[in-house]
Amino acid sequence: MFIQPWDAGLDEAEWQAWIAEGHDFGQLIVNGPPGHPPIAVPTHFTRDGRHLLVHLARPNPVWKAIEHDPNVVFTVIGDYAFVPGPWRAQAGTPPHDGVPTSYYTAVQFTCRAGIVDDPEAKAELLRRQLAHFQPEGDHAPVAVDEPPYGRMLSGIRGLRLEVLDVLAKFKYDDHKPVEHRAAVAGRLTARGEGLDVPTARQQRRRLDRIGPWQP
Structure with missing residues (x-):
């Protein structure tokens, strides 16, 4: 992932906080078998x-690829929007001279995958996931010898992805003047479509931390 200096994460805590805010869905990218695409x-x-x-279904074709090469990438993308050209025109120039762009946050984990097949280990993995996604706990016990989860464990395999490296990108025009960034954030809020x-919230947060960009 290419990252301009002004798009880089400001510190490790920034991407960790962004993930913790509920950005917990992404794409696992695995090298395909020889002669096949990822x-x-x-x-x-x-x-x-x-x-x-x-955790993924046992019939998923990804398992053979992981067994061949456990080096994988997991990427999470969010808080994205298309920014029209006129919004980015320099002061004193015609609006149609502005060049459009995309704003987004992306966190990319480089990992080494470990497959989890032991029934109790899979049950523990599911317990950890349910504690995160369903913290109120209104579900049956996840136990190897109890329904409904016990009989379903054989149909899945788990993955523990050891994180080896993290790239974080926050692309919100942080190299532009303060007034420009504030104006675009206001226009995004007023448009109010999609994300x-x-x-706009991410752009304002970065603006508050960075202020005028200093190379």
């Missing part, structure tokens, strides 16, 4: 320290 699998995930936890509002 495999991309959309899925929820849970963080467990330096690991990402995932415009959270995109």
Whole structure:
């Protein structure tokens, strides 16, 4: 992932906070078998320290690819919006001279995948995921010898993705003047389509931390 200096994460805590805000769905990218393209699998995930936890159906073709090469990438994208050219025109120039762009946050984890097949280990992985996604706890016990989960464990495999490296990109025109960024955030909020509002929120948050961009 290419990252301009002004799009880089300001510190590790920034991307960690963004993930913790509820950005827990992404794509697992695995090298395909020789002669085949990479495999991309959309899925929820849970963080467990330096690991990402995932479970997938046993028939998923991704398993053979992971067994061949456990080096994978997991990418999460959010808070994105299209910014029209006129919004980005420099002061004193015709609006149609502005060049459009996309705003977004992307966090990319480079990982080494470990497959989880032991029934109790899979049950524990599911417990951790349910604790995150369904913290109110209104579900049956996840136990190897109890329904409904016990009989379903054989139909899935788990993944513990050991995080080896993290790239974080926050692309919100942080190299532009303060007034420009504030104006675009206001226009995104007023338009209010798709993820415009959270995109504007990210732009304002970065603006507050960075202020005028200093190379």
